[in-house]
């Protein structure tokens with residue numbers, strides 16, 4: 001039986017997040033483009049409402065929310081923050097908090113997760129390197145066991161939240177090669193605190209989502225205690241993809257939410273602005289574009305929630321890992337493209353104002369563009385769906 005409704009509890013959560021996001025975040029969103037940081041009172045407010053890594057179990061400070069509920073929060077944040085900074089701050093910690101909660105050691109969870117959910121520390125993900133992005137097996141960073149601890153060497157690049165973890169506290173779930181000769185089967189995942197001796201951060205100047213940093217760090221003989229290993233040694237490649245799937249589902253909802261919100265602003269403008277003696281909304285050429293973008297984004301929104309629901313079904317034993325990968329990749333495949341196309345249209349409707357920094361939609365456009373790469377590129381989503389349809393023997397790069 002099909003049921004497209006959310007539970008009563010989920011509706012209440014949506015209501016309270018919307019109230020907070022529209023009152024506190026929406027009015028200050030564009031300021032983050034200049035200050036380059038999320039205001040401390042917003043982080044505090046999110047923590048008080050339980051919106052930071054709410055996927056973490058209650059015993060470690062979270063709410064124990066499932067993926068669909070995490071998606072509801074992501075959507076409301078995306079509708080309020082045109083810069084995309086707070087949605088990124090949220091989605092990264094919700095996804096990787098979930099993975100830490102599921103695979104981390106008891107000792108590490110007690111030590112780290114409550115600081116994350118309280119908004120004191122930042123928890124990120126670091127797989128990408130200058131020479132290895134989509135191809136995670138191309139990772140050059142290494143981890144080796146020495147007695148009762150591990151030593152890590154290498155570098156990571158294009159990582160969200162480097163400044164946040166380096167200056168506030170916290171760190172990144174990081175992947176490295178433990179047994180390079182084993183390829184994907186020789187990679188280990190671990191928690192890397194960014195204040196560790198041997199970490200040197202660098203920053204990149206992103207086009208958008210400027211309230212949260214993107215950067216990299218070199219890792220020079222950094223010592224990691226054994227309780228920071230996430231899951232088993234040499235299982236990192238597989239665990240990290242679970243986290244990426246979670247994040248991709250949330251990103252798909254964010255793209256739909258941001259795009260639909262932009263269309264709302266566009267609709268208002270079309271009705272108010274007059275040309276040739278009538279409101280722009282009277283021109284069918286523009287009406288049809290509105291109808292098309294709205295339809296695409298509504299399907300994207302449904303597809304994104306379906307993908308997150310599929311993720312939740314796996315935990316109940318009702319979906320396989322492969323069904324989850326395919327559903328999530330299908331949702332993310334068009335997410336940034338369709339959202340960017342809708343936002344671009346809204347900028348176009350606004351004439352020359354659409355090309356100024358005062359126009360909220362240009363900030364949304366730049367933010368959404370990042371999701372064509374972040375947490376798995378739109379091409380890699382096609383690779384995954386094709387692999388699931390045709391079989392592994394047809395993977396082009398093998």
Ligand SMILES: Cc1cc2nc3c(=O)[nH]c(=O)nc-3n(C[C@H](O)[C@H](O)[C@H](O)COP(=O)(O)OP(=O)(O)OC[C@H]3O[C@@H](n4cnc5c(N)ncnc54)[C@H](O)[C@@H]3O)c2cc1C
Pocket residue numbers: 124125126127128130131132133134135157158159160161206214370373374375376377378379380383397
């Ligand atoms: C703003 C931003 C934030 C990010 N944050 C993080 C983060 O927090 N943590 C992290 O680890 N990474 C992060 N990334 C990195 C992101 O995950 C990578 O950019 C992405 O995985 C692609 O890797 P790459 O940039 O090295 O491109 P490459 O892997 O070098 O790919 C280059 C191009 O080739 C395409 N391509 C590659 N392989 C194939 C194939 N088999 N078939 C068809 N096309 C292919 C890609 O889709 C891409 O268009 C972030 C990126 C951005 C832009």
